[in-house]
Amino acid sequence: xxxxxxxxxxxxxxxxxxxxxxxxxxxxxxxxxxxxxxxxxxxxxxxxxxxxxxxxxxxxxxxxxxxxxxxxxxxxxxxxxxxxxxxxxxxxxxxxxxxxxxxxxxxxxxxxxxxxxxxxxxxxxxxx
Numbered sequence: 001x002x003x004x005x006x007x008x009x010x011x012x013x014x015x016x017x018x019x020x021x022x023x024x025x026x027x028x029x030x031x032x033x034x035x036x037x038x039x040x041x042x043x044x045x046x047x048x049x050x051x052x053x054x055x056x057x058x059x060x061x062x063x064x065x066x067x068x069x070x071x072x073x074x075x076x077x078x079x080x081x082x083x084x085x086x087x088x089x090x091x092x093x094x095x096x097x098x099x100x101x102x103x104x105x106x107x108x109x110x111x112x113x114x115x116x117x118x119x120x121x122x123x124x125x126x127x128x
Contacts, residue, residue, distance in 0.1 A: 011054065014042035018055040025059040026075070031093055033118050034077060049081030050126040061085075070107025074099065087111060088118065 019038055023030050037044070043054025053061055058077070062068060065085060067076050075090040077098070085106070087099045096118050099111035115121035115128040 009045045010041040014038035022055040052078040065103045
């Protein structure tokens with residue numbers, strides 16, 4: 001689906017073993033749009049400190065912030081290096097919206113829409 005990534009800092013693409021590891025460790029099916037990003041770059045970041053998690057860190061960040069304990073429908077896909085996480089619906093693959101929440105308030109406040117589409121958000125260097 002994604003043919004380019006405008007992010008300044010790209011990593012090597014994830015191999016299928018990396019993607020399988022992430023899915024098995026999270027015990028969920030990873031959204032296809034996230035897998036598409038990983039196949040181009042296993043994690044992304046920019047000069048503003050925005051980090052789109054790679055296959056190795058996504059489980060740890062979701063566990064550390066107790067995302068699945070506080071919200072049943074979201075998964076953290078990145079952060080801003082300043083206390084806010086970026087989230088997407090973990091089971092509704094048709095909803096491409098990216099949300100943000102203060103990681104200290106997960107489950108207690110409504111998420112704010114950052115972008116209506118993951119691909120556009122990434123290709124616009126994490127802005128809409």
